[in-house]
Amino acid sequence: MQSTDEIRLSEDYVQDAFHSYLKSSLTQAKVERLLDVDVLSSAEADIMIAGPALCLYFAALRCTTLPPSVPLPRISKTTPSHQLTESNCPQSFLPYLHIWAQHVTPIQSLTPESQHDLARAICSLPPLQPHGDNNDIPRIASDLRAVAIEISQRRTFQVRYGDDLQAAIDAGQDISSPGRRQVKTSFMPPPVYEPSPPPSPRPSPRTQTTQLPSTPTSSRPNPDLPPRPSPAPTHQRNQSSTSLQVPPSSTASSSKPPLSRPPSPTILSSTSPAIELIRETLYATLADILERQPSLPLLLKSDPPRAYFASVSLAILDMSVNCIDPEDGSARGVLGQKLTLVECPTELKGFMMELGSIGQTVRQMEEEDSETVVHLLSVGATEIPTPRLDRIRWMLEKGVGSSHQSGSGRESPEGRTVAFVNRVNALALGLTRLKAFRERQGEVFKVLAGVGGR
Missing domain, CATH: 1.10.565 (Retinoid X Receptor)
Structure with missing residues (x-):
């Protein structure tokens, strides 16, 4: 009998599926006027949050299984289709799947008008109708945006998000027409981060610096590490x-002397x-x-x-x-x-x-x-x-x-x-x-x- 770990999908597979859905979610958000081209082309922090949060929202609306699962697109015509479930989800993504699954039923239980206002809340837009004492919308929006913030910190997301935004900008536009200005997203991923090289056998006191933590399992540069800076003058x-x-006026207190x-x-x-x-x-x-x-x-x-x-x-x-x-x-x-x-x-x-x-x-x-x-x-x-x-x-x-x-x-x-x-x-x-x-x-x-x- 296969163990749960043996049948888990790879992170790359799930990431490819997520970005496929992300492009369609951003495009749908543009059609529904939740996000316009100016927002999609900006490098504002909120577009990093709203995009993946909307992807989670639209996935919840499409969900038809109980317990909730996400249908993943096929990589090729010869590969089988998969549902992303708790049993096959990569361990690093399980917390996000749990949070999303907890909100599927509440999202689907909202009226269409409230669902639209939830999408607006995800995009930091005001509601179109009063909701009285109903706190479900701000609570759900906060949780989905919180997951989106976690996703936005992954280097693998950052390097691909510009292409997702550009795909949504180009959707429905005839960018080949002569004289038509093509809008380009200004979103750029952070620079590739590399650990510092090992110190020289005879370091100079003037140039000796603290070394970044090394990557124990590989000698290749880690793309998630901060960039190695140019030496200061x-x-x-x-x-x-x-x-x-x-x-x-710091309120920190400690009985031991500062480091x-x-x-x-x-x-x-x-x-x-x-x-x-x-x-x-x-x-x-x-x-x-x-x-x-x-x-x-x-x-x-x-x-x-x-x-x-x-x-x-x-x-x-x-x-x-x-x-x-x-x-x-x-x-x-x-x-x-x-x-x-x-x-x-x-x-x-x-x-x-x-x-x-x-x-x-x-x-x-x-x-x-x-x-x-x-x-x-x-x-x-x-x-x-x-x-x-x-x-x-x-x-x-x-x-x-x-x-x-x-x-x-x-x-x-x-x-x-x-x-x-x-x-x-x-x-x-x-x-x-x-x-x-x-x-x-x-x-x-x-x-x-x-x-x-x-």
Whole structure:
């Protein structure tokens, strides 16, 4: 008798099927005016979330089996057709299949009007009709978007998503007509990430750097690792002698002395642009996050892309509370610099305002949780629920699949916890896709890998 593992489909097979459905889902979304050509051609973070989430939504509408399964297209005419089920799904995709399957019946139970509003919610569009106290739509949309965020972090998804978007843009258009302007998607995958080469037998003290974790099972470059940065100019390295700085109002506490950190690659000066202040302040928080979350350095070794994105999201959460003034929304950065909303460039104001809004929501959560604890203790309760902020940190680090398996975050009936995690992750996606962040990711990652390895 075959074991379950022996009959599992390959990841490549399932990925090919997913991208086939993704192209048709994006095209259908364009026809239904959920996404227009401008959105499809943009490099905005939300298109990375809305696309795969819509694919999950349309798959749920088409599902005809119980328990729910996904019919996969044939690779060729000679290969048999398959249904993606719990028994043959690759292990790495099982958490996502479980979450999707839990939402098939609720999605199919909605009225056609509510189903359309669910699709609009997935695309961050307002509903066309009031839904009263029905919280199913925002809850389902939050869960599907949470899975989409996890999918968007896979390198195999990133390198193919541009082709999926372009296929949807071209669908229904006569791109061969003379003089017709062909719209091209501006979405580009991140650069290929490579580990640093082994150190030379006689390293120079001026050029010695911390090495990225090596890939134990293969000598080939790992496409999921951050990019190896170009060496910084000598005068820049000599000036960057300060440590990664923790914002002075950080709430971290520890009885042990702080770790000795490698030199920071910060290039911030008193005349640096606003984007550099935000970037360097966020990156300065990462080392403190690695010290406070002992599981992150371990994750850095086993799954660098997941660890990097989780670290950035956790740093955003920390920065929103400790570096953004709740009164005027100004940012207090490294080197004591301050950036007000008035001084902030127009293209960055949305990021700044969202940081402030996230911080305000965190404070409100903490106040509500404190009031809940006081009430429960006053009535003699012996069990105190896990604080929402702890659940949020868990989900930011482990991902939505882990939260569903452990039950973390499911106490919020409206899916507010998941929706908030999505906000933080979406902001992380948006910031790290900016050119100023991408050009420094590899250099900062090397420092973080050094901190995590100590």
